[in-house]
Amino acid sequence: MKNISQQEFEQYIWEMIRGEKTQTTVVKELETDHRTLNNRIQKLSVTNPELHKAYVESRPYKPKERKDINAVELALEVLREEKTLEQIAESYGAGMRTIRRKIDSLKKSEDALERELYTLCKAVAYNHSHSIKNDVILQNRIMEVREILSKKVQVERRSNIEIRRQELLKIEKEYQNLRQTMSEGQAAAQMGYTTNRIYKLLNELYRIEIELRTSSKQSTVAKKEIFRQSLKAQTNPGTNSISSNTVEDKNTKKNTDKEKGKQL
Numbered sequence: 001m002k003n004i005s006q007q008e009f010e011q012y013i014w015e016m017i018r019g020e021k022t023q024t025t026v027v028k029e030l031e032t033d034h035r036t037l038n039n040r041i042q043k044l045s046v047t048n049p050e051l052h053k054a055y056v057e058s059r060p061y062k063p064k065e066r067k068d069i070n071a072v073e074l075a076l077e078v079l080r081e082e083k084t085l086e087q088i089a090e091s092y093g094a095g096m097r098t099i100r101r102k103i104d105s106l107k108k109s110e111d112a113l114e115r116e117l118y119t120l121c122k123a124v125a126y127n128h129s130h131s132i133k134n135d136v137i138l139q140n141r142i143m144e145v146r147e148i149l150s151k152k153v154q155v156e157r158r159s160n161i162e163i164r165r166q167e168l169l170k171i172e173k174e175y176q177n178l179r180q181t182m183s184e185g186q187a188a189a190q191m192g193y194t195t196n197r198i199y200k201l202l203n204e205l206y207r208i209e210i211e212l213r214t215s216s217k218q219s220t221v222a223k224k225e226i227f228r229q230s231l232k233a234q235t236n237p238g239t240n241s242i243s244s245n246t247v248e249d250k251n252t253k254k255n256t257d258k259e260k261g262k263q264l
Contacts, residue, residue, distance in 0.1 A: 001032035001040070010051055013041065028252045035196055045206070056206050057213075069094060071102040072153055075121040078103075079142050081165040084128065088190060117145055163211060168205035176201075 012030070015021040016079055021029075027037055033212055044052035079087055089099045106118035120142055127134055134142070171191070178187035188198045 001036055002030045004030070006047070009040065010044075010048060013051055013055055017054055038203070039160070039196060039199055042203055045202075051117070052206075053210070058208055059207070062228070069102055070153065071105050072117065072149055074102050075106060075117050076146055076153070078121045079117075079124055079146050085125070113145060113149060117149060120145060161212070163263070165205065165208045168201055168208070171198075171201055172205055189209060197247060 012021070016023060016026060023034065023037065027034055030037065041052070041055060044055070074088060074092075078085075080241050085096060085103075089096050092099070103118065103121060104133050106114050106121075109115050109118075120138070123138060124134065124142070126132075174191060175187055178190055182190065184195050184198075188195045191198070193201070
C-alpha cells in the first residue's frame with residue numbers, strides 16, 4: 001500500500017462513505033489490494049471507532065452465501081412485481097438456471113402453501129408473458145398467500161441472522177481472550193484462522209449488530225408515531241368540544257353584559 005498518513009487514509013474512507021469513490025477506485029489509488037485495504041479499515045475499530053461505525057453503517061449487512069437466495073422470496077417477488085425470471089435473475093446476479101431451480105423446488109415442498117405459491121407464480125408468469133391481466137379470484141388469492149408467506153420469510157430471516165450472530169459472538173469472545181496473552185496472528189492461528197479471516201468474521205458481526213440496532217430503532221419510531229397519532233385522534237374531539245363550549249360561554253357572557261348595560 002502507498003505510504004500515506006492516517007489522516008489521509010481516513011479521508012479516503014470518508015469519500016467512500018459519501019459515495020464519492022468506490023472501494024475499487026481507492027484500491028487503485030493506494031496501489032494495494034482489497035484484502036489489505038479491508039484489514040486497515042478493520043483496524044479503525046480501535047483507532048477511530050466513530051469512523052469505522054460510519055463506514056459499516058454505509059454498507060448494510062447482507063449474507064454472502066448463494067443459499068440466501070430463498071425460493072419463497074423469489075416466488076413472492078414474481079407475484080409482487082410481476083417481473084420476468086430474466087429480470088429477477090439480473091437483480092440477484094444469478095443465472096437463469098439457478099433461479100428456475102430455486103422456484104421449481106417449491107413443487108416438492110412439504111408446505112402446502114408453498115406448493116400453491118409455485119402454482120400461482122407459474123400462472124402469473126404465464127399471464128405476464130402473454131399480456132393477460134390476472135382475474136379477480138387469482139389476484140385475491142395472490143394477496144392472501146403473499147401476506148402469509150411474507151411474514152414467515154421475515155421471521156425466518158431474523159432467526160437465521162440471530163443464529164449467525166451467536167456463532168460470531170463466540171468467535172469474538174475466544175479471540176479476545178487469546179489476545180490477552182498472544183499476538184493477533186498467534187491468536188488467529190490458535191483458532192485455526194488467518195488474521196485476515198478473523199477480521200472478516202468480526203466485521204460481519206459488527207454489520208449484523210448495526211443492522212439489528214437500526215431495525216430496532218425504526219420499529220420503535222414507527223410504534224411511537226402510531227401511539228402519537230392514536231392520542232391525537234382521541235384528544236382532538238375533546239379539544240374541539242372545549243373550544244366550542246368556550247366560544248358559547250363567551251357569547252353568553254357578552255349578551256349578559258349587554259343586558260346589564262341596558263338596565264343601567
